[in-house]
Amino acid sequence: MESSKWEMVELQRNSGNWREVVEEIVRIEKRVFPKHESLSKSFEDEIKKKHTGLLYTRIGDEVAAYLMFSSTSSLCASITKLAVKEKYRRQGHGEELLKAAIEKCKSRNISRVSLHVDPLRIEATNLYKKLGFQVDTLVERYYSSDRDAYRMYLDFD
Numbered sequence: 001m002e003s004s005k006w007e008m009v010e011l012q013r014n015s016g017n018w019r020e021v022v023e024e025i026v027r028i029e030k031r032v033f034p035k036h037e038s039l040s041k042s043f044e045d046e047i048k049k050k051h052t053g054l055l056y057t058r059i060g061d062e063v064a065a066y067l068m069f070s071s072t073s074s075l076c077a078s079i080t081k082l083a084v085k086e087k088y089r090r091q092g093h094g095e096e097l098l099k100a101a102i103e104k105c106k107s108r109n110i111s112r113v114s115l116h117v118d119p120l121r122i123e124a125t126n127l128y129k130k131l132g133f134q135v136d137t138l139v140e141r142y143y144s145s146d147r148d149a150y151r152m153y154l155d156f157d
């Protein structure tokens, strides 16, 4: 990846562009995820929660990708959202965001990171496996009556 062209940022509540960034992410969220999987309506509420964080990739003045994570306890965290704008896919941004989130968790002494993913999302499932996530179980009807999810996890030694 050409490091001069992009930067990864952790969204801060007090940053001047908070609203603008959140609005841009909500627009991506609406395009990428079907309604029942989209947080677009509640994104603002989610991101304001105390134990939720958001990393995003900026290219110029555009948000290219984002990842939301949440600490479910002092030992566990979950990745609750990951999306890359279509035109920026397959350029390593998804992997970079996920690696950064994993490092963040490690530095906070979290021992397990988990997530849910539709097994039909081959790109995402491959990415999670590439970074060491394992399938824990299949949760039937997790997203909707006809969409299941793998629950996946990554443990740190």
Ligand SMILES: CC(C)(COP(=O)(O)OP(=O)(O)OC[C@H]1O[C@@H](n2cnc3c(N)ncnc32)[C@H](O)[C@@H]1OP(=O)(O)O)[C@@H](O)C(=O)NCCC(=O)NCCS
Binding pocket: 032, 081, 082, 083, 084, 085, 088, 089, 090, 091, 092, 093, 094, 095, 096, 116, 117, 118, 121, 122, 123, 124, 125, 126, 127, 128, 130
């Ligand atoms: C999944 C997603 C975030 C991947 O982001 P990305 O920036 O395109 O992925 P990267 O370029 O970082 O690729 C990293 C790895 O992901 C996997 N991957 C990504 N795109 C893939 C594709 N089209 N086919 C197969 N594997 C793919 C590969 O393992 C790849 O590693 P490799 O390049 O060594 O083969 C992106 O496709 C996306 O936003 N999809 C729609 C939303 C989604 O499914 N989110 C996850 C919900 S749980």
